[in-house]
Amino acid sequence: MTDESYKLLLESVANINALVSQLGLEKSDAKLGHEKSDNDVLLADYVADFIARSRSRIQPSTYDHYVDMLNIHILPYFMLTEIKVVDVRPRDLEVFYQYLLDRGLNPNTVIKHHAVIRSALQDAVKNGIINTNPADLADKPKRVKPKIEVYTLDEVRKLWNIFRGSRIEVPVFLALVFGLRKSEALGLQWSDIDLDNRILHINHKAVRVKVDGKFQMVVSDILKTEASNTFYKLDDYTVRYFTELRERLKFCARSSVYSDFLCIDPDGVLLHSDYVTSKFSKTLKKYGLKPIPFKNLRSSCLTALGSCSQFSPKQVQGYARHANFKTTFDVYCQDDRSVTADEMSVITSAIFE
Numbered sequence: 502m503t504d505e506s507y508k509l510l511l512e513s514v515a516n517i518n519a520l521v522s523q524l525g526l527e528k529s530d531a532k533l534g535h536e537k538s539d540n541d542v543l544l545a546d547y548v549a550d551f552i553a554r555s556r557s558r559i560q561p562s563t564y565d566h567y568v569d570m571l572n573i574h575i576l577p578y579f580m581l582t583e584i585k586v587v588d589v590r591p592r593d594l595e596v597f598y599q600y601l602l603d604r605g606l607n608p609n610t611v612i613k614h615h616a617v618i619r620s621a622l623q624d625a626v627k628n629g630i631i632n633t634n635p636a637d638l639a640d641k642p643k644r645v646k647p648k649i650e651v652y653t654l655d656e657v658r659k660l661w662n663i664f665r666g667s668r669i670e671v672p673v674f675l676a677l678v679f680g681l682r683k684s685e686a687l688g689l690q691w692s693d694i695d696l697d698n699r700i701l702h703i704n705h706k707a708v709r710v711k712v713d714g715k716f717q718m719v720v721s722d723i724l725k726t727e728a729s730n731t732f733y734k735l736d737d738y739t740v741r742y743f744t745e746l747r748e749r750l751k752f753c754a755r756s757s758v759y760s761d762f763l764c765i766d767p768d769g770v771l772l773h774s775d776y777v778t779s780k781f782s783k784t785l786k787k788y789g790l791k792p793i794p795f796k797n798l799r800s801s802c803l804t805a806l807g808s809c810s811q812f813s814p815k816q817v818q819g820y821a822r823h824a825n826f827k828t829t830f831d832v833y834c835q836d837d838r839s840v841t842a843d844e845m846s847v848i849t850s851a852i853f854e
Contacts, residue, residue: 539586570613664784676802
């Protein structure tokens, strides 16, 4: 493809993007593309069909993410090219990946697009439409290790002093002390906590899902990985915090639906994921704290533990609930060797003392 033709392609895709937006394509628009014979099926149709058929096998949030990739990038681009599944070559996919990079997408995000298309094409192999998967031979961008901004323990102490007593105090606490993901914090219930035996179980999550065109919180007992289902042994600080919290929440107007949840507002309604994200960001800005996304509180917790020379990678991996410690240290644990303390007390002592 010449530079000139590539520029024309970019302009045309931009126009189709606008058209897709005007049409208001939603999840339900990922429709079956097999009215034609297998040899005539367009790649755009097949990927849409594959995502629609995958809905029952994947998490709702993952499905939403796939649909976003489909509607924002995959459909507009491949609707224009009109390339058929049987005609896809590795070079066709490489040009698409370069198009995404030129639009400013992170290489890791482009790799996710590659993974979706590859899975769809592998499905086409299984169904006998093509013999081999062209995505296996396509060169995709190299994965880059993200630089994750984390808080030091001094910064954690300042942050906690600001957020204690706020509406999002509890999810902040759970992310800082236990390294819980936001969905896990919002899904935590009192039935998961045994204060007598000092144990906290991770059994649920609450995620934002689009239902009938509107986002709402949905509780699920299917966590990110099998390793995510585990329990923590509570120390003195966390037992005291949960005991005091339970007393405080008795004064909230309790919704029968969310009466067992920890992360509720004064009316007893479960906190919305978007509200937590927005409130956290605005509060950091208001008090002049280092701007980080809410999810990096988990990273801050794990970094503090990973920096303790007395802990083995396996111990930190267990606290992070990762399938392997390479994920823990490659992604979450940044380079900070200033901490030495016991596991949970690394954070709780910083907060309470």
